[in-house]
Amino acid sequence: MDRSRRLRIEAIHLDQDDPKKCTAKKLERAGLIKCKSRISMAPKRGILLDPLTDRILSPSDLGLIEWGSIVALDCSWKRIEDSIRMIKRTTRLESRILPILLAGNPVSWGKRGRLCTAEALSASLYIVGLKEEALGLLAPFPFGDSFMSLNQQPLDAYASCSNEQEVSEVQWEFFDP
Numbered sequence: 001m002d003r004s005r006r007l008r009i010e011a012i013h014l015d016q017d018d019p020k021k022c023t024a025k026k027l028e029r030a031g032l033i034k035c036k037s038r039i040s041m042a043p044k045r046g047i048l049l050d051p052l053t054d055r056i057l058s059p060s061d062l063g064l065i066e067w068g069s070i071v072a073l074d075c076s077w078k079r080i081e082d083s084i085r086m087i088k089r090t091t092r093l094e095s096r097i098l099p100i101l102l103a104g105n106p107v108s109w110g111k112r113g114r115l116c117t118a119e120a121l122s123a124s125l126y127i128v129g130l131k132e133e134a135l136g137l138l139a140p141f142p143f144g145d146s147f148m149s150l151n152q153q154p155l156d157a158y159a160s161c162s163n164e165q166e167v168s169e170v171q172w173e174f175f176d177p
Contacts, residue, residue, distance in 0.1 A: 007065070007066075007070075007125075007130070007133060008034075008043065008046070008068065008069030008070070009032065009033040009034070009069065009070050009121060009125075009133075009137070010033060010034050010035070010036060010042075010043055010069050010070070010071045010072075011024035011027070011028075011033055011034075011035050011036070011071070011072045011073070011074045011117055011121070012035075012036050012038075012039055012041070012042050012071065012072070012073050012074065012075070012083075012087065013025065013028075013035040013036065013037060013074045014037075014039075014073070014074065014075040014076075014079075014083060015037070016075045016076035016078075016079055021107060021116075022074065022117075023074075023105070023116045023117045023118035023119075023141065024072065024074040024117040024118070026118070026140055026141070027117070027118055027121075027137060027140065030140050032136065032137055032140070033121065033137075035074070039083065039086045039087050039090060040090060042071060042087055042090065042091050042093065043068055043069040043071055043091065043093065044068070044091050044092055044093070045064075045067065045068035045069070045091070045092050045093065046064055046065055046067065046068025046069035046070060046071060046093055046094070047061055047064050047065055047068070047069075047070050047071065047093065047094055047095075047096050047124070048071045048073070048084075048087060048088075048091070048093035048094065048095050048096070049070070049071065049072045049073065049096060049097075049098065049120050049121070049124060050073075050084055050095035050096065050097060051080065051097055051098075051113070052080065052081065052084055052095075052097075053095035053096065053097050054097070055094070055095060055096050055097065055164065056096065056097055056098075056099055056164050056167050056168050056171075057096040057097065057098055057099070057124055057127055057128070057164075057167070058127065058128075058158070058161055058162075058163050058164040058166070058167045059127060059128050059129055059158075059159060059160075059161060059162060059163075060162065060163050060164065061094075061096060061128055062128040062129055062130075064094055065124075065125075065128060065130075068093070070121060070124055070125065071093060072117045072120050072121050073087065074117045096124075098113075098115070098120060098123055098124060098127070099127070099154070099158050099167050099168070099170070099171040100112055100113060100154070100171045100174070100175045101113070101115060101119070101123055101150075101151045101154060101155070102147075102150040102151055103115050103116070103119060103147070103150075104119060104143045104144070104145075104146035104147025104148070104149075104150050104151070105118075105119060105141075105143045105147070106143060109143075109146070110150070112175065118137055118138065118140075118141055118144075119138070119147050121137055122134045122135070122137040122138050122144075122147070123151070123155065125137065126155050126158075126159060127155065127158045127159050127167075128159075129159060131159070135148075153174065154170075154171065154174040154175075157170045157173065157174070158170060158171070
């Protein structure tokens with residue numbers, strides 16, 4: 001990646017969860033990401049982390065992130081379907097789901113796929129090969145080391161894959177179906 005071009009890392013923050021536990025807002029205060037308060041303010045191109053899609057994020061998605069941005073949706077799990085649908089109507093963001101990982105945050109520690117926004121954004125950057133940036137997103141959080149120790153091996157394996165199909169197969173080496 002041309003390091004002179006700043007990586008765009010964003011979250012659509014819909015104010016639906018406990019603000020004291022909001023990792024997206026903490027990342028924004030640290031100057032590491034930008035939060036948008038409305039879906040209409042979402043970037044128009046790049047990758048949307050979407051837990052409802054079948055397309056798995058892989059290292060081959062780096063170009064889409066460099067060309068546009070990486071976007072997480074920070075909303076209530078209870079409203080995720082409507083929120084994703086609205087974003088898809090107004091942007092050209094490509095939806096990707098993360099391969100299986102374990103949460104390291106204190107709210108969902110050890111649960112499959114229940115990552116907070118900071119963990120999800122960090123994992124995506126790690127998988128596409130932006131490891132330094134990924135670790136930087138976890139730095140403000142006491143659980144960052146826990147997340148990495150739980151997921152170091154699968155993250156390294158996912159990052160060494162060349163495409164979505166390989167990532168899909170590799171995840172079952174670490175987790176039961």
